[in-house]
Amino acid sequence: MNGEFYGYQALRDELRQEGVVFHTDTDSEVALHLYLRRGLQALERLSGEFAIVIMDERKQALIGIRDRFGIKPLHYAIHEGTVYFASEIKALAAVGVPVAWDLEATYLEAFWVRDHERTLFRNIHSVPQGHYAIAKDGNLQTYQYWDWKFPVAEDMDSDTRTDKDIIDQFRSVLEAAIAGRLVADVPVACYLSGGIDSCAVLGLAQPYLRKPIECFTLSFDNPMYDELAIAEKQAALSGANFNPVRVTRQQLADAYAQTVWHSETPLVNCNSAGKFLLSKAVNQAGIKVVLTGEGSDEMLAGYPTFKRDALMHHPEGRSADETEKLLEVMFESNAATRAIFMRQGSDDPFMKEVEARIGWVPSFIETYNQLGRITTSVYREELTNSMATVNPIANVLDRLPISMAVSGRARLNQALYLNSKTHLPNFILTALADRMEMAHSVEGRVPFLDHKVAEFAANMPLRMKVSGLSEKHVLREAAKHVLTDEVYKREKHAFSAPPATADDDPMMTFYQDVLASKALDEQPIFDPARARNVFGMLKMMPDDQKIAFEGLLQKIVSVTLMHEQFSMS
Numbered sequence: 001m002n003g004e005f006y007g008y009q010a011l012r013d014e015l016r017q018e019g020v021v022f023h024t025d026t027d028s029e030v031a032l033h034l035y036l037r038r039g040l041q042a043l044e045r046l047s048g049e050f051a052i053v054i055m056d057e058r059k060q061a062l063i064g065i066r067d068r069f070g071i072k073p074l075h076y077a078i079h080e081g082t083v084y085f086a087s088e089i090k091a092l093a094a095v096g097v098p099v100a101w102d103l104e105a106t107y108l109e110a111f112w113v114r115d116h117e118r119t120l121f122r123n124i125h126s127v128p129q130g131h132y133a134i135a136k137d138g139n140l141q142t143y144q145y146w147d148w149k150f151p152v153a154e155d156m157d158s159d160t161r162t163d164k165d166i167i168d169q170f171r172s173v174l175e176a177a178i179a180g181r182l183v184a185d186v187p188v189a190c191y192l193s194g195g196i197d198s199c200a201v202l203g204l205a206q207p208y209l210r211k212p213i214e215c216f217t218l219s220f221d222n223p224m225y226d227e228l229a230i231a232e233k234q235a236a237l238s239g240a241n242f243n244p245v246r247v248t249r250q251q252l253a254d255a256y257a258q259t260v261w262h263s264e265t266p267l268v269n270c271n272s273a274g275k276f277l278l279s280k281a282v283n284q285a286g287i288k289v290v291l292t293g294e295g296s297d298e299m300l301a302g303y304p305t306f307k308r309d310a311l312m313h314h315p316e317g318r319s320a321d322e323t324e325k326l327l328e329v330m331f332e333s334n335a336a337t338r339a340i341f342m343r344q345g346s347d348d349p350f351m352k353e354v355e356a357r358i359g360w361v362p363s364f365i366e367t368y369n370q371l372g373r374i375t376t377s378v379y380r381e382e383l384t385n386s387m388a389t390v391n392p393i394a395n396v397l398d399r400l401p402i403s404m405a406v407s408g409r410a411r412l413n414q415a416l417y418l419n420s421k422t423h424l425p426n427f428i429l430t431a432l433a434d435r436m437e438m439a440h441s442v443e444g445r446v447p448f449l450d451h452k453v454a455e456f457a458a459n460m461p462l463r464m465k466v467s468g469l470s471e472k473h474v475l476r477e478a479a480k481h482v483l484t485d486e487v488y489k490r491e492k493h494a495f496s497a498p499p500a501t502a503d504d505d506p507m508m509t510f511y512q513d514v515l516a517s518k519a520l521d522e523q524p525i526f527d528p529a530r531a532r533n534v535f536g537m538l539k540m541m542p543d544d545q546k547i548a549f550e551g552l553l554q555k556i557v558s559v560t561l562m563h564e565q566f567s568m569s
Contacts, residue, residue, distance in 0.1 A: 005048035070129030111372030193225025197293030203482025
């Protein structure tokens with residue numbers, strides 16, 4: 001078992017009453033005896049972040065189980081009649097599983113919507129979130145045991161709870177998730193940024209502890225991206241011990257190749273390298289377990305794209321002119337994330353197919369389609385020609401239970417569901433969460449992705465997620481008493497590292513070295529001449545445009561590094 005599930009002590013007591021004798025105090029042994037007694041129905045009793053593999057000799061079956069949101073990775077491959085499970089693809093390669101690019105998957109990846117069971121490696125798959133896999137007689141099938149379910153719009157209209165009731169109930173559910181994740185044999189620390197997510201986790205966690213919790217904050221030398229001062233004030237209010245981790249551009253450049261190696265996926269920002277270095281500092285401080293704030297944006301509609309959907313499709317009595325003014329204010333007020341998260345509408349044929357399937361186009365899909373168009377314009381011509389009939393976004397939608405999980409739901413909730421199946425597992429939980437932590441043997445615990453928190457969030461009125469220009473409204477109000485006034489009033493800022501803005505920036509030098517390498521010419525995805533041209537364009541761009549195009553350059557660089565690191569074909 002990789003990971004942790006919570007509340008296992010009560011389950012252990014229950015099993016002891018049934019006569020089970022335990023030989024350890026671990027949650028792994030509890031999970032095993034639960035399976036022996038309850039079979040796969042035991043999965044509904046497990047809450048946490050886990051990947052589990054069980055060899056059931058009675059049934060001659062190998063079973064792989066992944067947590068509800070895919071926080072912990074679990075890959076599998078069938079090679080020469082043998083089924084292999086592993087947390088990392090490099091582990092499969094180590095036992096002889098061939099590693100080669102899945103070129104169609106790389107095309108889907110450009111649009112940020114690759115279906116979750118597919119990796120960028122041919123014939124290597126992921127057990128999807130909320131699924132288990134059963135391998136028997138050389139064959140493997142996956143089965144879903146949990147999905148994030150939203151009420152149909154009509155049922156939401158019948159919710160009679162007051163705002164105060166909902167806020168109080170949400171606080172109780174979130175506090176329970178945090179408290180459960182504080183139970184450990186070693187001290188638990190907290191990652192802290194200037195955002196409301198980690199600040200709320202810290203503030204709600206501290207009262208459960210007898211000593212000040214250690215919190216760790218990344219600091220960059222660019223004031224637009226540095227949140228040190230905000231985080232330090234929050235730590236002081238919470239009574240926590242504040243540990244700043246100052247990261248230089250040279251350190252980001254030096255860590256980048258290792259970050260790609262551990263993430264096993266293309267990157268688009270140095271935030272992954274920043275998280276890698278943050279986890280390294282935590283490990284050096286002797287900390288093994290941390291609470292993190294990932295998942296809040298996805299559960300509670302924190303991204304600007306979700307706010308745009310809420311404003312456009314759920315006006316709450318506003319006139320069209322009032323809505324337009326709010327959209328303008330939102331767009332102009334968030335310069336740091338404007339280039340990443342918000343794009344204007346288009347008549348793109350891909351988007352027409354999306355609209356034909358679900359009746360509209362969520363803003364995050366519109367954004368990723370635009371980014372995908374830019375990315376694939378740098379692909380090798382033979383690859384784009386071979387994908388000429390593939391609509392990557394429709395391809396993913398056709399593999400999801402649209403009629404059961406999306407149709408009839410409020411549009412904001414539809415967007416949240418679709419995002420949870422694509423961007424959350426494929427990028428957030430891969431490039432920014434568990435892999436960056438476990439690279440330094442740090443276990444990240446994610447209270448916002450507790451399934452009870454997620455289920456409560458799914459069933460709350462939309463106004464509790466987005467209220468006017470206030471995103472994550474329910475969290476803002478539930479944690480108000482433990483937040484600084486600055487954090488309480490602050491709008492969402494994406495966790496991003498500063499872009500390279502000077503020719504002598506260490507990241508610019510790093511990019512140049514990779515783009516000059518033989519590996520760029522050998523990898524089969526990006527056209528080498530076009531890729532090198534992107535670097536030339538980036539150097540001449542105004543600083544406010546660099547963040548979007550640097551993301552493209554980082555995809556090129558990280559794909560090139562992956563090709564070399566894995567000796568890909």
